[in-house]
Amino acid sequence: MKTLLRPIRVASILLLLTALARSSAGQTLPARTPEVPRPGSPNDSTQVIELPLLLPDSLVASPTPVDSARIVWLQTPPELHDLVGDRIGCFETDVPHAFNPAVMSFVTFFTERNRKYMQRVLERENLYFPLFEKYLAKYNLPTDLKYLAVVESALIPTAKSHVGATGLWQFMGPTAGDLRLRRDEWVDERMNPEKSTEAACKHLRYLYGVFHDWELVLAAYNWGAGHMQRVMRRTGKNTFWDVYPHLPKETRNYVPTFTAIMYSMKYAQAHQLHSPELKYRYAEAMDTLQLNGQAFDLQRLSRACGFEDSLALLHYNPELRRPWLPTGYRPYTVQVPANARPLLATVDRATLFDYCRPQAELPQPLAPMLARLHGVEPFPTRTMLASGAPRENSEPVTPRFRRVRHTVRRGETVSAVADRYDVSAAQVARWNDLRKGRPLTPGRQLVVFVPAPAIRPASAAPTGIAASKLVVPARLTSPSAKTALAARGTRVSAEPLEVAQDKAPTAASSREVASTRSSRSATAASTLAPALEAVEAVENAIATDSLTTEYVVRKGDYLSRIAEIRGLSVKQIMAWNKLSSIKVAPGQKLVFTAPAEEDTLAKEEVVAVAPVQQKPPRAAKTVAAAPVAARETIRKVHLVQAGDTLYNISRRYQGVTVEQLKRLNNLTTDEVKPGQKLIVAR
Numbered sequence: 001m002k003t004l005l006r007p008i009r010v011a012s013i014l015l016l017l018t019a020l021a022r023s024s025a026g027q028t029l030p031a032r033t034p035e036v037p038r039p040g041s042p043n044d045s046t047q048v049i050e051l052p053l054l055l056p057d058s059l060v061a062s063p064t065p066v067d068s069a070r071i072v073w074l075q076t077p078p079e080l081h082d083l084v085g086d087r088i089g090c091f092e093t094d095v096p097h098a099f100n101p102a103v104m105s106f107v108t109f110f111t112e113r114n115r116k117y118m119q120r121v122l123e124r125e126n127l128y129f130p131l132f133e134k135y136l137a138k139y140n141l142p143t144d145l146k147y148l149a150v151v152e153s154a155l156i157p158t159a160k161s162h163v164g165a166t167g168l169w170q171f172m173g174p175t176a177g178d179l180r181l182r183r184d185e186w187v188d189e190r191m192n193p194e195k196s197t198e199a200a201c202k203h204l205r206y207l208y209g210v211f212h213d214w215e216l217v218l219a220a221y222n223w224g225a226g227h228m229q230r231v232m233r234r235t236g237k238n239t240f241w242d243v244y245p246h247l248p249k250e251t252r253n254y255v256p257t258f259t260a261i262m263y264s265m266k267y268a269q270a271h272q273l274h275s276p277e278l279k280y281r282y283a284e285a286m287d288t289l290q291l292n293g294q295a296f297d298l299q300r301l302s303r304a305c306g307f308e309d310s311l312a313l314l315h316y317n318p319e320l321r322r323p324w325l326p327t328g329y330r331p332y333t334v335q336v337p338a339n340a341r342p343l344l345a346t347v348d349r350a351t352l353f354d355y356c357r358p359q360a361e362l363p364q365p366l367a368p369m370l371a372r373l374h375g376v377e378p379f380p381t382r383t384m385l386a387s388g389a390p391r392e393n394s395e396p397v398t399p400r401f402r403r404v405r406h407t408v409r410r411g412e413t414v415s416a417v418a419d420r421y422d423v424s425a426a427q428v429a430r431w432n433d434l435r436k437g438r439p440l441t442p443g444r445q446l447v448v449f450v451p452a453p454a455i456r457p458a459s460a461a462p463t464g465i466a467a468s469k470l471v472v473p474a475r476l477t478s479p480s481a482k483t484a485l486a487a488r489g490t491r492v493s494a495e496p497l498e499v500a501q502d503k504a505p506t507a508a509s510s511r512e513v514a515s516t517r518s519s520r521s522a523t524a525a526s527t528l529a530p531a532l533e534a535v536e537a538v539e540n541a542i543a544t545d546s547l548t549t550e551y552v553v554r555k556g557d558y559l560s561r562i563a564e565i566r567g568l569s570v571k572q573i574m575a576w577n578k579l580s581s582i583k584v585a586p587g588q589k590l591v592f593t594a595p596a597e598e599d600t601l602a603k604e605e606v607v608a609v610a611p612v613q614q615k616p617p618r619a620a621k622t623v624a625a626a627p628v629a630a631r632e633t634i635r636k637v638h639l640v641q642a643g644d645t646l647y648n649i650s651r652r653y654q655g656v657t658v659e660q661l662k663r664l665n666n667l668t669t670d671e672v673k674p675g676q677k678l679i680v681a682r
Contacts, residue, residue: 076104088263094142095214097259098241106253106260111271117154118264118273124155125265127281128168132197139201141208147262148218149200151254157191157318166190169200179203185321186329192319215240215255223251285338286316292331297324297358304355305340324358401449402659405647410442421448443565553588566592568652593654640676653680 084107085099097103110118132146152170153159160166164173167190171181179199181189189195207217210225219240220228228243237243244252268274298317299310307313314323316335325332336344344352406417414434418425428434432446440446551562559582563570570582577590584590638649646658649672658670664679672678 076108084263087267088259091144091262091266093144095144097262098215099259100256102253102256103259103263106256107263110260110264111273115273118268119275119278121150121154122265122268122273123278123280125280127283128155128193130283131193135194135197135201139205141201141204142214144262145204147258147265148204148221149197150261150265151258157193157196167196168193169196171196171199175203186325187319187332188321189319195319213239218255218258219247219251222254223248287336287338287341289334289336289344290331291325291329291334293328294353295325295327295357295361296334296353297356298334299323300356300358301334301336304352305336305343324360326358327361400452402452404448404450406446406448408440408442408444408446412440412442414440417446417448421450423448423450551590551592553584553586553590555586557584557586558582559584562590566651568592572652636680638678638680640672640674640678642674644672644674646670646672649678649680656680 081104084104088097088099088103091097128149129146132149133143136143136145149155149168152165153168155168157168158166159168159170161170165171166188169190171179171190173183176183176190176199179202181192181195181199183189204217204221207220207225208214211217211220211228216228216239231243231246232238235243235246240255264271264273298313298320302310302312305313311323313334313336314320316337347355404421406421408417414425414428417440418428428446428448429436431449434440551566553562559570559573559579562584563573566573573579573590573592574582576592576594636653638653640649646661646667647670650656650658650661661667661678661680662670
């Protein structure tokens with residue numbers, strides 16, 4: 001008996017020890033077994049997310065992204081998505097179509113939640129699909145690509161996206177230009193059904209030649225071929241569903257939307273999308289009317305054809321941006337329904353075009369003219385002012401600022417330039433697009449705007465002028481300008497211009513008054529001519545004050561580059577510096593002004609050509625005309641070459657500014673054209 005109980009005791013002890021071991025193990029967390037990675041499949045649009053292990057005392061889990069397509073898939077009865085999957089798998093087409101939860105969510109959207117959208121598309125299906133099938137067959141493309149236009153524009157030829165894509169196939173401007181679709185103020189051929197469809201076929205054929213996969217072609221049509229190629233190179237994948245997680249949201253949904261649209265339209269009857277209340281549209285027989293530059297109004301033509309809607313013909317010509325075309329527009333063909341041809345055949349072509357002239361091309365009535373009374377001026381109205389009626393004499397508008405060129409010297413800063421011209425450093429930086437913290441490069445040309453001196457109107461000028469003092473800003477007066485004024489015998493002062501006005505003579509006889517006036521005018525003319533020349537010399541000196549006349553050649557400089565920077569020619573620099581070759585050495589000094597001997601000879605030639613002759617006082621006009629004749633003799637004509645600007649031309653002729661060139665040649669802008677002749681003066 002004892003021998004029988006001994007094994008039982010041993011077994012009970014072992015059972016007790018096992019129970020104690022299990023209870024102690026239940027108090028600790030079990031070791032987490034590693035998850036086996038699930039193999040990816042092209043039909044699975046969801047991603048496997050590793051959830052963190054929750055501790056026993058944790059009440060809140062970390063948020064995880066919600067997969068809406070997966071939720072719709074779970075909410076759909078299994079019989080339905082099995083039926084949809086079998087139908088999509090039976091499509092006989094060259095374009096592969098995968099079925100997954102993403103496709104099922106869009107099928108549910110188009111067949112249940114947004115049925116009205118699909119019904120509007122079904123109304124226009126018979127109008128555009130025959131046209132699409134014709135061009136797809138012409139370019140040997142799969143016929144099912146016709147559903148791509150539904151994804152893009154819902155078969156609306158005038159559809160426009162928020163980024164500017166337009167038409168049935170939603171072409172952007174650059175792509176339309178590459179495909180030779182004309183766009184201007186009056187016509188946009190992206191909205192022409194035939195031309196845009198043919199362009200889309202060409203573009204799809206090109207994309208298939210790049211990717212050789214129709215799903216990638218559809219994604220590239222939406223996102224662009226360049227973006228798709230970069231993603232494929234970066235990921236090393238070559239199918240759409242492999243690069244699916246790396247695509248933007250719109251492109252990810254593009255291919256599933258295309259598959260869902262094709263299924264919804266093929267099985268619209270099964271989902272009861274067709275209804276007798278829908279207004280189905282069909283293609284009509286069309287006729288054409290050729291316009292050879294004549295002005296034409298489609299609204300008037302619609303009324304002539306008997307349409308109740310004045311914009312009825314715009315539905316047949318959706319590429320027109322306006323309901324009319326102006327005179328002189330390129331030859332254009334208007335699409336007209338064939339059933340309207342008998343009505344148009346009752347009148348000749350000239351009568352039809354005369355009736356269909358737009359309102360803007362019709363002759364306008366003349367403005368009524370008010371009766372003029374002798375000795376009474378009518379009150380100026382807006383119509384009279386627009387027609388050129390006399391207005392009150394207004395003072396001429398003078399420029400408030402004058403532009404000055406400044407050449408940066410070595411070590412010069414923006415603040416130093418601003419202090420020199422009495423402006424702020426921020427203004428100098430804004431005028432010349434200078435970056436903050438960047439030093440100025442020696443030799444760079446800066447533009448500075450300084451206040452222009454006030455110009456008195458000619459009517460306010462007194463009869464006698466003693467131009468003995470001229471206004472010259474203290475900051476802009478250079479030694480060369482002072483020397484020029486001193487040589488002419490003109491006194492330079494910072495005070496305003498003094499005008500000496502003689503009192504009227506008190507003579508008894510009119511002869512003495514007349515003789516006094518003639519002698520005074522002659523004296524004023526002779527006094528004013530040197531003063532005007534002095535003012536011009538001051539302006540020239542101010543304009544060229546900041547331009548350095550000497551330059552020390554540095555290492556790496558060559559003569560053509562120096563001439564280009566200075567706005568001069570190589571021949572001028574060689575002549576002024578007496579160089580025998582174009583080679584220059586570091587440390588060599590170059591002069592950018594003509595020698596003084598040439599200036600003296602030029603002045604002597606001018607005096608010899610046009611000497612001022614003394615004549616009797618009665619010929620006062622001759623005295624005033626002498627300086628003018630002297631100026632005309634030194635005028636020269638410059639033929640504008642390719643690449644010339646007013647600034648470069650002014651640098652070639654010393655003492656000539658851009659403002660003077662514009663004033664001499666009556667220019668309103670700084671633009672010049674090659675071959676244009678400009679008057680310049682030295």
